[in-house]
Every structure is written in C-alpha cells, then in structure tokens.
Amino acid sequence: MNRKKLIEQIKLKKTFLCIGLDPDVEKIPQQFLDMEDPIFEFNISIIDATADHCVAYKPNVAFYEAYGLTGIESLEKTIRYIKANYPDHFVIADAKRGDIGNTSVMYAKASFNRLNADAVTVAPYMGSDSVKPFLGFEGKWAIVLGLTSNEGSRDFQQLDVNGEPLFIKVIRQCASWGTINDMMFVVGATKAEMIDQIRKVIPDHFLLVPGVGAQGGSLEEVCKHGINKDIGLLVNVSRNIIYAGQGEDFANKAAAEAKKLSEQMKPYIK
C-alpha cells in the first residue's frame, strides 16, 4: 500500500491505530485451544471485531515462529485472511530483520513476496547494505528501528555520539537511503519528549509508535509531539487490545478498546 492510500485510509477511518497480533496460546481464551489452528482462529476473531477501528495490523513474527512450522502457517493464513477480507488494511510483519546484503535480499523476499506484508521492521545495526535491500519496492516499506520503547533502548540508542544521541544519527543516516514513500521509523511512545527531536530530522516520515498501553506510553503525548501535516503516525497497541477480555466476550472487549483508542485519535485527524 503506497503512502497516498495509507493517508486516505487514515482520513477515511478517522484513526491511525495499528493492532499488534501477538498471539500467545497461554493467553488466548480457552475456547480456541481445541481448534485445529487456535492462533489463526483467535486472530480472525480479533480482526473481524476490530477492523472498523484500525488502519493496520502488525503480526509480531516471533509469536508465530515460537510454534515452529504450524506457527508460520498461522502467520501466512492470517495475512492472507486480512488481504482477502480487508484489502484496505496495512499489514506490517514485525520481524526486526537485517543482515548483510545478499541475506537482507532474502528477508525482503520473505516479507514482501512470501508473506505479502506491506511493510517489515528492520534493525539498523549492520548499516547501509543491511537496510537498502528492503527499499524501492512499489507500495512496500522498511520500518527501521529508530528509538524503541523498551528499557534497553537506553543501552545503545541513547548513547551520546558527538553531541547527539545515536538514535538521531541512525534515523538521519537511514533516512538518506530511502524516501518518505518506502521508509518509516519505529519511535517508542514511552519517549514522547524525544519525538520532538526526531521530528526535526524527519518531519515528513511516518512513525510506527509502539509502547502505548502495556508499556506505559501516552497517546496524547505521542499525538502532540509526533503528528505532521499528513498525520504521519501509526500507533500500535497489542496486548491492551487483544487481551482486553479473557472470557466469551473477548472480541467485544477488544473492539471496545480499539474503538476507545480510535475515538481519542479522531480529534487529531483533520
């Protein structure tokens, strides 16, 4: 999905919510456990219940890989289901990939061709030839880790490098390899004050913002600091939506939580 369509969808649906699909068989409701593919069936229920209240889904690839082949099958089926039933929703394979050039080419193939995701998250540590192979595909995106939402982001990302934090160097350098049409950045919601710093470097890029909810980030702060003339935000919430309820009504509760977040976003969408 290209930038123009993504912006249109955000304005049409009046939300920039992305829902993280991190299914964990230890947390999904009991009734799914006897089914042939509990993860896929759980995902379908969540997707059907929430599609009106979000513009994107972000399956977290680790949660599928942890179940081996059957997990990967659930992941492929989930993306196929979204693309078949909700073709206007943006799909992010949250995989944090990145390797030497010939290997990143393979990861790009895996994400864009095999999984048919619109975007894949990319780890920048290995530099240019690890990031560039994900760029230049029509309507496909590399979402590069800039500043993440976890505690460990302090260890390296926030190190001072000649008067500015590493994450600023990473974002500026990576932005020079792509365009606002094929690159976004992960910017954690738990560091809202740093979003100002980042917006000075990349005023026009879309930011994928995790960390609202379970990790403690504030949606209001993110909007205040991160929004740009094209909205430019995808705010991801995973656990707080998909595990909003544990009983029979889990899907309704997920929908209610997604709707609540989208209502909070509406005033920011002109």
Next chain:
Amino acid sequence: MNRKKLIEQIKLKKTFLCIGLDPDVEKIPQQFLDMEDPIFEFNISIIDATADHCVAYKPNVAFYEAYGLTGIESLEKTIRYIKANYPDHFVIADAKRGDIGNTSVMYAKASFNRLNADAVTVAPYMGSDSVKPFLGFEGKWAIVLGLTSNEGSRDFQQLDVNGEPLFIKVIRQCASWGTINDMMFVVGATKAEMIDQIRKVIPDHFLLVPGVGAQGGSLEEVCKHGINKDIGLLVNVSRNIIYAGQGEDFANKAAAEAKKLSEQMKPYIK
C-alpha cells in the same frame, strides 16, 4: 552444546571451521531442482561431504524464510538431520533476532526449542532486555553482533562514542549480561586489526567470524589476532564452500575446500 564440549570437539577434529548453509535454488546444482525438497537434499549432500572437516554448521535463516513454509520445513529438517547424524556438531541459527523482552523470549523459544539450534545470532540495537532472554539456557548460546563483516558496519558500529567505537561499547556492555558459557560475539574477518581491540575487552569469549572468503577476509589474520588459550574462534565460510563446484562433483569440491581451510587452521590448534 556447552563450552567444554565445543573446545574438545575443536581439538579432536583439529578445526574451528563453521560451514554456512545458505542454500539458494538459483545456485544449487541442477540435479536437485526436480527433487521434492531441493534445499534439504542439497544440504544433506554438503553436510555428509564436509562433516569431517568442520565443527559447526550455520544455516542462514533468511535463505529458508525466503521460500515460505516449505523453506522453514527444509530448515527444521536440516537441523534434525545434523542432530541425528552428527550429534557432536554445533548448530547456529543465523537469524539476527532481537526485540523487546516478551518478544525475545519467543525468539529464544523458536531457536532453542523448536529449531533445536545450539546458538542463535542476536542483534544488540534494542539493548539489555532484547539480549538477556537468550541467555542462561544450559548448553545454548546467544551470539551477539559486535563488528560485522559488511561495508555497512562503518555506518554505525564504527562511530566514535566518547573515544572508542560503538562496537567496543556494545561488546563490553553485552558481555556484562552473559558469561563466556552462554554468549559469543560476531566479529567480521574483514577487520582483522580490530580483533586486537576486541580481544582486549573479551579475551575469553568465543568469536564467530564471518567474512573469510567471499567477503575478502584473511584466515591467517583472523587466527593471528583472534585466537585465545581455548582457541575461542569459529570461522564461518559459506559460499566459498557450498558453491565450490556447480557440476556433479559439487560435494567433493565442497569437501576439498572445507578440508583445505581446516588444514590451514590445524597449526593454530595446540
């Protein structure tokens, strides 16, 4: 496989060669293409031909993911084959994983439990809670990216951070989270002079060294700078071995190349 056994195997086999299994259907010999699982069959041929001349195999996960479900199946079968037939060989899932804590836990499960690899490569950019979930498993290893062998390693890894390069900061910090029994570091062979710098910080850790061969690194330089009292090296070669020949005799040529490299290593093993 724990450290003691790995060192024993190196001394017994008189080699610290690791063979990278990066199968690409565009490069494997013609005769495999009509088989039901070309990648797995190719791998078997390579493994059977080379097992006497190496201590480790390193399947590069991207090359399997690029073929979707069938690729992941080939990967699982390959590791099962090694474990069943060559149980004394060390297996590294080269996956460059790393994410927030609860997600890294899932990647650790995927690598150690589902794939049954001895080790997985880990990207450090997200810091402590992204690395620590891979540690503390008996006989299992996190191999953290320190200094990689590609051109892009200059972009961030070699940035100066308060008088020393970022990769030194990363290695020192990560080493403090693990031990020499559950952590190794990726250190590219193309930067042999920097191995001295790294050995000052981590004299005892094992280093996984890619970049000899196709990427231009020198085995002699790596040995001179990297070897420690327990050897402490796994030198990986992928393309130069597995694609040493294209015809019917590809397996013999792979074996010959592996043997040649191991012969060059022998003098360094006391």
